[in-house]
Amino acid sequence: MIPRELNSQRLETIGYDTCVTSCGNFLVLDQEVVDNRCTISGLRVVPLKEAFSVFPDMRERLYFNLIRRDMNELTALASREDPVGYYVYVEPGVKIEEPLQAAFLFGMTGTTQKIHNIIELGDGSELNIVNGCTTLNTGDSGTHLGITETYVGKDAHLGYTMLHNWGDTMEVYPVGAVQVAENGRYISNYVAMTSVKKIVSCPVAKVLSGGSARFYSIIYAREGSFFDTGSKVVLEGEGSSGEILSRVVSEGGTVISRQMLTGCVPKTRGHMECSGLLLNDHGVIHSIPEIRGEHPDISLSHEAAVGRISDEELSYLRMRGLTEEQSRSLIIRGFLDIKIEGLPDKVKNLVNDVIERSVSGTL
Amino acid sequence: MNVLQIQNLHVAVEGKEIIKGVDFELDQGKTAVMFGPNGSGKSTLLGAIAGLPGYEITRGSIWYKGRDLRSLSIDERARLGIGMSFQYPPAIKGVRLSTLLNVLSQDAQTMLTNAEDLNMSEYLDRDINVGFSGGERKRSEILQLMIQEPDLMLLDEPESGVDIENISIIAAALKTILEKDKPIKKRMRSAIIITHTGYILDYINADIAYVIMDGHLLGCGTPGEIFEEIRAHGYKQCCECFAEKYQNIQTGDI
Numbered sequence A: 001m002i003p004r005e006l007n008s009q010r011l012e013t014i015g016y017d018t019c020v021t022s023c024g025n026f027l028v029l030d031q032e033v034v035d036n037r038c039t040i041s042g043l044r045v046v047p048l049k050e051a052f053s054v055f056p057d058m059r060e061r062l063y064f065n066l067i068r069r070d071m072n073e074l075t076a077l078a079s080r081e082d083p084v085g086y087y088v089y090v091e092p093g094v095k096i097e098e099p100l101q102a103a104f105l106f107g108m109t110g111t112t113q114k115i116h117n118i119i120e121l122g123d124g125s126e127l128n129i130v131n132g133c134t135t136l137n138t139g140d141s142g143t144h145l146g147i148t149e150t151y152v153g154k155d156a157h158l159g160y161t162m163l164h165n166w167g168d169t170m171e172v173y174p175v176g177a178v179q180v181a182e183n184g185r186y187i188s189n190y191v192a193m194t195s196v197k198k199i200v201s202c203p204v205a206k207v208l209s210g211g212s213a214r215f216y217s218i219i220y221a222r223e224g225s226f227f228d229t230g231s232k233v234v235l236e237g238e239g240s241s242g243e244i245l246s247r248v249v250s251e252g253g254t255v256i257s258r259q260m261l262t263g264c265v266p267k268t269r270g271h272m273e274c275s276g277l278l279l280n281d282h283g284v285i286h287s288i289p290e291i292r293g294e295h296p297d298i299s300l301s302h303e304a305a306v307g308r309i310s311d312e313e314l315s316y317l318r319m320r321g322l323t324e325e326q327s328r329s330l331i332i333r334g335f336l337d338i339k340i341e342g343l344p345d346k347v348k349n350l351v352n353d354v355i356e357r358s359v360s361g362t363l
Numbered sequence B: 001m002n003v004l005q006i007q008n009l010h011v012a013v014e015g016k017e018i019i020k021g022v023d024f025e026l027d028q029g030k031t032a033v034m035f036g037p038n039g040s041g042k043s044t045l046l047g048a049i050a051g052l053p054g055y056e057i058t059r060g061s062i063w064y065k066g067r068d069l070r071s072l073s074i075d076e077r078a079r080l081g082i083g084m085s086f087q088y089p090p091a092i093k094g095v096r097l098s099t100l101l102n103v104l105s106q107d108a109q110t111m112l113t114n115a116e117d118l119n120m121s122e123y124l125d126r127d128i129n130v131g132f133s134g135g136e137r138k139r140s141e142i143l144q145l146m147i148q149e150p151d152l153m154l155l156d157e158p159e160s161g162v163d164i165e166n167i168s169i170i171a172a173a174l175k176t177i178l179e180k181d182k183p184i185k186k187r188m189r190s191a192i193i194i195t196h197t198g199y200i201l202d203y204i205n206a207d208i209a210y211v212i213m214d215g216h217l218l219g220c221g222t223p224g225e226i227f228e229e230i231r232a233h234g235y236k237q238c239c240e241c242f243a244e245k246y247q248n249i250q251t252g253d254i
């Protein structure tokens, strides 16, 4: 059960334990696991520190394996302490429909929250995770570090949705690395609709033969927010593919959107796209798409566009009687609507709900 | 009673005068049709009435139900009952047709029925006009008008690019909005229809027709009469003759 004193409204903003049924729950407040349930056989959701003793070789195999301890000051700091976070393991062949819900709450103003999560999907397994991050109270300030190492087995499928609802006093440094084995599929779906002081993040996925990695991100940067976010996909195996798609709205905030695709071997293909919408003249959207080919038999492409809401679309909707404000939010909402294939409806609806409420101003 | 009154209207687009002094009146319950060659200013005139951006009224005035439209924004005009179907409707990515229709009316059943009538049921879940064919876009326009139920409809080539079968479907929908089944005196809704082909007139009885040439409104007559003239003699000749013939007739007064 969720401890009663936790502000459930804050949890709702990141979709935690709302009406959506889940296969398991995991909730961390500051550096403490306060809710940990799992109802499905074949799925294990265990606090990482505990997992070290429950699964004898996992520490060796998976902990600080895709990410180096000395990658930066924060990872070094985290590596010196007992880890707080989850180890999620799905046994080979186990397919789970209900999403796993996890949330990370920050409430100790002035400190740094350090989270380390490890996800391992056995061959042929399937899982969806909805991760949410928020502060316990509006106005809590500090730093959040989130390390995530993800291992997608052969023919396995992971849908990983991340909802951020920080505040304009939080600095956030997610560090992510993903390894996708042969014919595995990884989908990341990142949504940040509310203010944040600063987020810097650029997860990397390495994809083996026949596998795919897709990163989608939806960012709404309000006045004063700073995002330096992106993703990298390295196509290491023949026939692997990657997609990076981001939709960025700036209402005065600054967003640097980095995207990089590397095709190392034959028959790799990938596409990336960054569309930005500037709602006023205080904001900045800086899109940096990079493509790197290391073999002639690859197909990589990118598209990027930054602009404002089209007058033509705006007047079209206003001609139907919608106010300017209504029309703008409908267009913005539409702009942010990435039709992602491969995520269960339940997760899509939850994400749409978060976006909807935030665009219509009720978050 | 007139629903629309335009006096000495001059409209400029990007600093260039396109409408060059138009006087026009439309009575409540009446349907007017406008002909004119490409580039003569038909869409510009409708755009100025609707209040679309880019159409600058440099002189003259437009009155709708006794209100000066110049001070009203595009959506204020729409909420007062002016509705438009666009010649080239834009596509709006990410916004489903049904989402827009739901904002316009809470009555889900009517929406479904209207969509069915217009053969648009399977387009409700698609993004507005995205990937719609020319004819589908026009049906989507009319569907939106059906939900919006405007008192004055500005129809910019509602049947261009539409196949014969669908023209009759569109026309039936327009007739419903225009209450053509009611006795003339009871009809409250009015329309201006721009057409090149005149096909729509086979289904909808327009009360009066005008020709626009180079930003001028050149006289009026019955729709059949004017259309025949244009067909027989082309715009240039026929308009010269109309200009003479109808010089002294008060617009809207036949």
Ligand SMILES: Nc1ncnc2c1ncn2[C@@H]1O[C@H](COP(=O)(O)OP(=O)(O)OP(=O)(O)O)[C@@H](O)[C@H]1O
Pocket: B013, B014, B018, B036, B037, B038, B039, B040, B041, B042, B043, B044, B045, B054, B087
């Ligand atoms: N944005 C614009 N910039 C420059 N010229 C414009 C613009 N919009 C319209 N015009 C010009 O104004 C004139 C009238 O255009 P309008 O669209 O009103 O013609 P129309 O009578 O509706 O023609 P059609 O039968 O081809 O639809 C044309 O010469 C057109 O090129």
Ligand SMILES: [Mg+2]
Pocket: B042, B043, B044, B087, B156
């Ligand atoms: Mg036109």
